[in-house]
Amino acid sequence: xxxxxVTVHEDCTAQFALxxxxxxxxxxxxxxxxxxxxxxxxxxxxxxxxxxxxRAAVPAKxxxxxxxxxxxxxxxxxxxxxxFIMWNPDTNTVQKxxxxxxxxxxxxxxxxxxxxxxxHNANDKDDLDEKEMFGxxxxxx
Numbered sequence: 001x002x003x004x005x006v007t008v009h010e011d012c013t014a015q016f017a018l019x020x021x022x023x024x025x026x027x028x029x030x031x032x033x034x035x036x037x038x039x040x041x042x043x044x045x046x047x048x049x050x051x052x053x054x055r056a057a058v059p060a061k062x063x064x065x066x067x068x069x070x071x072x073x074x075x076x077x078x079x080x081x082x083x084f085i086m087w088n089p090d091t092n093t094v095q096k097x098x099x100x101x102x103x104x105x106x107x108x109x110x111x112x113x114x115x116x117x118x119x120h121n122a123n124d125k126d127d128l129d130e131k132e133m134f135g136x137x138x139x140x141x
Contacts, residue, residue: 006037006102007037012041019067019069019082025046026045026046027045027048028054028067029067033100039110054068058087065100067085070082086100086101087128088121118137
């Protein structure tokens with residue numbers, strides 16, 4: 001449980017495990033804090049969706065946690081890296097932004113501290129620029 005009192009629903013860890021083991025039909029999964037103060041699965045993005053389409057679908061005014069299987073090409077070879085993204089837009093209320101920031105560790109702990117995932121914070125769509133994500137993926141952090 002986070003210091004905010006928010007807990008993680010068990011469906012989050014089950015969906016994360018499927019994505020990490022490449023047994024999911026999704027390239028991205030979103031998680032949100034519901035009215036019962038639980039982090040729960042929200043929407044998913046199917047494999048094959050372009051990064052630009054995924055980025056366009058990120059809600060402009062609502063916070064989310066995302067696990068993203070990011071595909072990129074280096075020297076003609078397609079690779080993937082998984083990201084843990086905290087989407088906490090500047091347009092959200094201060095109270096909700098603080099709740100998401102304060103509850104992040106609970107979700108990371110449920111995901112085994114995000115071992116192997118690249119951590120990324122985003123507060124506006126510019127923070128989700130594909131070139132920036134590519135650079136982080138290529139470096140591995």
